[in-house]
Amino acid sequence: MRFGTFSYNQARPWVAERQAFEELLAQIELTERVGFDEAWFAEHHHSDYGMLSSPNLIIASLARRTARLRMGNLVSVLPLYDPMRLAEECSILDILTNGRLNVGLGRGVPKDDIKHRLDRETAQARFEEGIEILERAWTGETFTYSGKAWSYQDISCRPQPLQKPHPPMWYGVHSVQAAERAAKQSLNMVSLDSAKDTRSYNDKYRQVWSALHGTKPTPKLGVSRFIVIADSDQEALTIARRAYPVWHRSFYFLFSLRGGKPAHPRPAEFDKMMGIRQAIAGDPETAREFLQAQLAESGANYLVGQFAFGDLSLAESLRSVQLFSKHVMAKLTATT
Secondary structure, eight states: OEEEEEEOOOOOTTSOHHHHHHHHHHHHHHHHHTTOOEEEEOOOOSSTTOOOSOHHHHHHHHTTTOSSOEEEETTEEGGGSOHHHHHHHHHHHHHHTTSOBOEEEEOOOBTTTBOSSOOHHHHHHHHHHHHHHHHHHTTTOOEEEEOSSOEEEEEOOSSOOSSSSOOOEEEEEOSHHHHHHHHHTTOEEEEOSOHHHHHHHHHHHHHHHHHHHTTSOOOOEEEEEEEEEOSSHHHHHHHHHHHHHHHHHHHTHHHHHHOOOOSSOOOSSHHHHHHTTSEEEEOHHHHHHHHHHHHHHHTOSEEEEEOOOTTOOHHHHHHHHHHIIIIIHHHHHHHO
């Protein structure tokens, strides 16, 4: 069992942007000190939902502030990148982090990430071909590629990543079909959906993986949850009920401007998020019981906690992380 954190760095008008980034770095540094394995960052554009339009800059900033923590994006919106340019950048980051880079990839979602004259079909082609090109680029060979979206003639990637054959690649999933694609491409994956839905993704992944690779160990199949931990259930609930609506307004920011709704909507109240079992606020034992059940039901072998969201203060987020590491992490490791 491994543990990661997931960060948005949402816009908070009452917090200076420079301060917000300093707080993000402080949170990530703490997670390494207390035993987390990974830090993940969400790429978003043109929205209060997240100020991490270039998460790789955060990873570069953390390269010398951390020594053990693995870092990556969930996800880099691949259709927005020239894949050769991304391959080069990731190679540099892998070197700077001494081989601690994870590469999370996704197609992006309408009205949030894909705003650059890319329709769904175009974005899908750029995504699928982009993965092929990244893998070709990281072989170190000179190659030619001709596809619907991308074409290169006698091109190579310099420098090459430190990890061989390349940094682990990850995928955010919302469907059984996506899980099947991830298994065929040997991608690790993380789900934000219900434990029941996540179980269907993980079962499909394991089925396809077994058919292709036999008894070879399965990659990481993760689940992510909002987590607020305090000294008592009531204290944690009070904090979460205040912070979550701020996150929710940011989540719907672009839809409130342009209409429509997200492909994967979320309820407006934290209690309803707990009702659909995608969030927890409580003391350490309450959190442990919930998360242990989620891991069992979903069949996940990896947990990503969202400890910083909405208007949670730095102190509140750090306290959650500390309580999780001290009272929850070891027990989850021992029972999963």
